[in-house]
Amino acid sequence: MLNDFEIRTATIDDLAGIFHLGEKVFTSQAYSNLYRTWDEYEVTHLFNSECEYVLVAVSEGKVVGFAMGTVIEKARSAWNYGHLLWLGVDPDFARHRIGSMLFDRFREIMQETGVRMLMIDTQLDNKPAMRFFKRKGFENPIKHVYMTLNLQKET
Numbered sequence: 001m002l003n004d005f006e007i008r009t010a011t012i013d014d015l016a017g018i019f020h021l022g023e024k025v026f027t028s029q030a031y032s033n034l035y036r037t038w039d040e041y042e043v044t045h046l047f048n049s050e051c052e053y054v055l056v057a058v059s060e061g062k063v064v065g066f067a068m069g070t071v072i073e074k075a076r077s078a079w080n081y082g083h084l085l086w087l088g089v090d091p092d093f094a095r096h097r098i099g100s101m102l103f104d105r106f107r108e109i110m111q112e113t114g115v116r117m118l119m120i121d122t123q124l125d126n127k128p129a130m131r132f133f134k135r136k137g138f139e140n141p142i143k144h145v146y147m148t149l150n151l152q153k154e155t
């Protein structure tokens with residue numbers, strides 16, 4: 001049951017909550033070919049480098065969702081790109097528009113920063129995320145091939 005929740009930028013006290021929620025959401029079974037693996041370093045690195053782009057949804061003192069991203073500036077280009085790297089909502093609180101509000105705040109911050117294009121990446125078979133991002137106006141999905149090379153295998 002979800003009572004009220006607030007969306008705000010994260011403080012250092014939220015980091016453990018973000019990390020443990022990420023462990024619950026970004027499991028290796030569900031994201032077997034996610035090339036970006038979830039670990040403590042993702043959280044601490046993004047918080048250290050771009051804490052203004054680390055957002056949390058908090059309900060009764062508990063982190064129930066988060067959004068973390070970065071801004072990419074390209075040399076010799078007037079365009080700045082915002083990359084939403086991680087968006088996660090506690091499955092116990094799914095479909096309460098927490099993801100939606102986190103994304104909307106992230107988008108606002110990106111616009112205030114001068115970002116002109118937002119990017120996300122997710123697995124094609126991640127139907128909730130695909131539907132979510134399409135609802136948010138993302139378009140032009142580009143299929144991306146992910147391959148692995150087992151260096152332990154004899155050739």
Ligand SMILES: CC(C)(COP(=O)(O)OP(=O)(O)OC[C@H]1O[C@@H](n2cnc3c(N)ncnc32)[C@H](O)[C@@H]1OP(=O)(O)O)[C@@H](O)C(=O)NCCC(=O)NCCS
Nearest residue numbers: 086087088089094095096097098099100122128129131132
């Ligand atoms: C994707 C995710 C962030 C959505 O969070 P949420 O708070 O449950 O989403 P919202 O309640 O804001 O839903 C907004 C819309 O997204 C779509 N959506 C969300 N969850 C969905 C689901 N399980 N199945 C289908 N559509 C879904 C719907 O269109 C929904 O609108 P509706 O409820 O009016 O139909 C959440 O499911 C999640 O954390 N998934 C695992 C992590 C992940 O894949 N992150 C994205 C890539 S980094």
